[in-house]
Amino acid sequence: MKILITGTPGTGKTEIAEILKKKLGYKVINEKDFALKSKSGKKKNKEIEIDAKKFEKKINEFLKEKDNLIIEGHVLCEMKIKVDLVFLLRTKSELLEKRLKKRDYSEVKILDNVFCEKTGYCKEKSLKNYKKVIEIKNEKTLNSSIQKIIKKIKGKK
Numbered sequence: 001m002k003i004l005i006t007g008t009p010g011t012g013k014t015e016i017a018e019i020l021k022k023k024l025g026y027k028v029i030n031e032k033d034f035a036l037k038s039k040s041g042k043k044k045n046k047e048i049e050i051d052a053k054k055f056e057k058k059i060n061e062f063l064k065e066k067d068n069l070i071i072e073g074h075v076l077c078e079m080k081i082k083v084d085l086v087f088l089l090r091t092k093s094e095l096l097e098k099r100l101k102k103r104d105y106s107e108v109k110i111l112d113n114v115f116c117e118k119t120g121y122c123k124e125k126s127l128k129n130y131k132k133v134i135e136i137k138n139e140k141t142l143n144s145s146i147q148k149i150i151k152k153i154k155g156k157k
Contacts, residue, residue, distance in 0.1 A: 005072040007089035010099040031073025077125040
C-alpha cells in the first residue's frame, strides 16, 4: 500500500509518518528529501523550492515498483501522486500557530500558514487532485490521530 500524508506545515505530517513507519513497518519518504535526491528541487536560502511537474513525474516513476510506503509533505496536495490512500491533516489555527512558533518560523511564515489552514488551501487542492481524501483533525493526541489512520488503512486492505 502507498499512503500520502499532506497538510499545512505544523499539522503533524512528519511525526505521524514516523510513528506509522514503526507501527506498520513502512518506509517513509519526505518530499523535500526526495526533491533534492531526484533533482526536482533545489535549496534556495533556507528553503527548498520544488518544481512540481518534475517532482510529480519523478515520484510517480519511483512509486511504480514500490509498496508499503508513506510519502509525506505539504506541497503534495498540489500534485497528482499515484497512491492508494490520501490523508489530509488539519488542526486548529491557534494550535498551529503555537507549533510554528516553537519551530522559530518567521511571523510572516506563521501568518501565511495559519491563513492557508483557515481557508482550507490544502483541502481544496487535495480534493481537486485525488479521488478520495481522508481528513484527520490532529488536535488532541497523536495516538488518537494514529489510531484513526491505522483503522482507515486496515479498512482499505
